[in-house]
Amino acid sequence: MKKVFCPKCDNLTTFDETKYPVGKPIPLVCAQCGSQFNVKLGKKKVQAPSGSERQLVEQDFSNGYISVIANFFGDKQEFGLQLGDNVIGRRNRDTDGVDIAIINTDPSMGRKHCVINVKKNAAGKLIYTLRDFPSLTGTFLNNVCLGKKEQVVLNHGAVITLGATTFILHYPEGQEEEEMMY
Numbered sequence: 001m002k003k004v005f006c007p008k009c010d011n012l013t014t015f016d017e018t019k020y021p022v023g024k025p026i027p028l029v030c031a032q033c034g035s036q037f038n039v040k041l042g043k044k045k046v047q048a049p050s051g052s053e054r055q056l057v058e059q060d061f062s063n064g065y066i067s068v069i070a071n072f073f074g075d076k077q078e079f080g081l082q083l084g085d086n087v088i089g090r091r092n093r094d095t096d097g098v099d100i101a102i103i104n105t106d107p108s109m110g111r112k113h114c115v116i117n118v119k120k121n122a123a124g125k126l127i128y129t130l131r132d133f134p135s136l137t138g139t140f141l142n143n144v145c146l147g148k149k150e151q152v153v154l155n156h157g158a159v160i161t162l163g164a165t166t167f168i169l170h171y172p173e174g175q176e177e178e179e180m181m182y
Contacts, residue, residue: 004039006030010093017041061172063118063126066160068102068167077102086116087133088162108163110135116154116169128154128169137163 002017011032020026025038059065060080066088068077079100090109091101098112113135119127131151132139139146140161146152154160156171 004028006033006035007037008035009033064128064169064171066100066167066169068165081116081118083118083120086118087112088116089113102165104165106164108137109165113162114139114160126171126175130154130160135162
């Protein structure tokens with residue numbers, strides 16, 4: 001079953017994607033507001049800012065990614081990280097300034113909850129750091145709550161919890177093997 005949000009009221013609509021061909025418009029009607037809209041099945045794409053206008057780009061995992069493993073929404077979600085600050089929070093139709101909007105209904109997760117910073121050191125190795133945005137419920141790394149203004153370095157496989165939502169940090173392919181060698 002595929003889940004999509006109504007563009008008018010942000011209500012979750014579910015449909016069986018196996019009954020429809022890839023690339024063809026699928027007409028849907030929102031059960032909450034009655035709005036009619038179309039969706040297309042195809043490659044997974046995300047919206048990214050590009051100047052003042054927004055364009056669709058494919059998910060990029062070359063700087064590592066996070067995978068959401070436990071949340072109220074229940075579906076697996078993966079988000080590529082970019083160099084610089086990656087603001088992480090709960091998806092909301094009018095949330096602005098969030099780079100990674102996790103789809104869930106967890107009220108204990110803030111709209112802007114934490115930040116993962118990705119940068120390269122002199123050797124070209126990616127370094128990941130985590131800090132709370134600040135949030136009301138705190139950001140936990142391996143079940144330890146980060147202090148105010150505390151910034152910690154993340155390793156491959158780090159488990160981060162925001163409210164009732166948990167995700168894992170993954171290095172890009174090849175970097176985790178380098179870590180094991182040393």
